[in-house]
Amino acid sequence: MKFLAIDTSGRALNVVAVNEEKAVVSRREDCAMRHSVLLMDAIDGALKEAGMTLADCEFLACVVGPGSFTGIRIGIATVKGLCLAGEKKALSLTTFDTLAYADTDGKRLCLVDAGHGNVYACGYDGTQVVLPPAFLSREEADARMAQGFVPVANGELFAGVKTVDAAQGLLCAAKARAAEACGAHALEAVYLRKSSAEEKRA
Numbered sequence: 001m002k003f004l005a006i007d008t009s010g011r012a013l014n015v016v017a018v019n020e021e022k023a024v025v026s027r028r029e030d031c032a033m034r035h036s037v038l039l040m041d042a043i044d045g046a047l048k049e050a051g052m053t054l055a056d057c058e059f060l061a062c063v064v065g066p067g068s069f070t071g072i073r074i075g076i077a078t079v080k081g082l083c084l085a086g087e088k089k090a091l092s093l094t095t096f097d098t099l100a101y102a103d104t105d106g107k108r109l110c111l112v113d114a115g116h117g118n119v120y121a122c123g124y125d126g127t128q129v130v131l132p133p134a135f136l137s138r139e140e141a142d143a144r145m146a147q148g149f150v151p152v153a154n155g156e157l158f159a160g161v162k163t164v165d166a167a168q169g170l171l172c173a174a175k176a177r178a179a180e181a182c183g184a185h186a187l188e189a190v191y192l193r194k195s196s197a198e199e200k201r202a
Contacts (some may be wrong), residue, residue, distance in 0.1 A: 002052060004043065004060045004082075005174040007166065008035040008075035009067030009095045010112070010154065014167040015042045016061075016174065017050035024050040027167045035074045043078075054086050059181035061091035061174040063098060065190035066112055066120040066133070072189045083184035091181040093173050094190055095166075096122035096133060099152050101176060102169030103162070109149035111141065111157055119157065120192050123149055127176065135192040 007014040013031040017024045026046045031038055047053060054060075062079035065072040083090045099110035104126050112120040117138050123131025131144065138158070145151050145160075154166035 001175065001178060002056050002058050003091075003174060003178065004047065004054065004057050005091075005093070005170050006039065006043065006061070006075055006079065007063040007095070007098060007170050008039060008071040008078075009063045009065055010071065010166075011068075012154070012166070013038055013042055014098075014170050015039075015046045016167065016171045017043075017046035017052065018171070018175070019050040019052045019056070022050055023171055025167050025171055032068065032071075035071050039074065039078055054082060054088075057086075057088055059089040059091050059178065061093055061170070061181075062187055063095055063170065064092050064187060065095060066114070066192045067095050069191070072191075076187050076189060080184045080187055088184075089181035090184040090187050091174060091177060092187050093170070093177070094122070094133070095120070096124070096129075097173040097177075098166040098169035099154060099164055100124040100127055100169070101173035102154075102164035102166060103152055107149045108152045108162075109141070109144050111151055111153040111161060113153070113155075113157055114193070133190070133192055 005016040011032040013028040015026040024046045096110040122133040151161040
């Protein structure tokens with residue numbers, strides 16, 4: 001299996017390049033507002049370290065959200081462009097998938113910071129979604145956790161949340177769901193609420 005996977009949905013920039021048994025996982029922390037500047041170099045570096053080119057990839061995977069509105073659009077536009085130029089298949093993964101596949105033990109509530117004390121959340125049992133994605137207040141998230149879900153996130157959100165490695169989860173999710181890769185047209189952003197600009201205009 002040979003593929004490239006990227007995640008620009010949050011403050012970090014995660015890029016994974018897999019060349020058969022060799023997997024390169026690149027993590028760059030706190031890249032908010034700089035994804036467009038750093039992404040192509042990160043892709044180039046990961047591919048070179050893995051000993052392959054874009055032409056060798058069977059598919060390209062992209063995290064489509066939820067998360068940073070700008071970051072998500074940058075990732076989707078980049079992967080769509082590369083897929084169309086190289087006639088490659090694309091695989092759509094959610095930010096929740098990267099958390100769920102980083103820790104597949106039992107029932108987890110995968111959480112993404114939505115700002116102002118709110119979260120994006122999705123419940124998994126193993127790798128199966130059992131609670132659909134939602135935009136929740138802290139109180140609503142607490143109610144979900146009271147149903148037996150262990151909260152997990154890529155970084156510290158609040159006390160009691162287990163930190164997992166979203167970059168490793170990106171690798172595992174792309175491997176596990178490779179058969180779902182299809183045309184790049186299928187890459188669509190997952191937004192669970194309006195952007196800050198849209199909310200201010202309302």
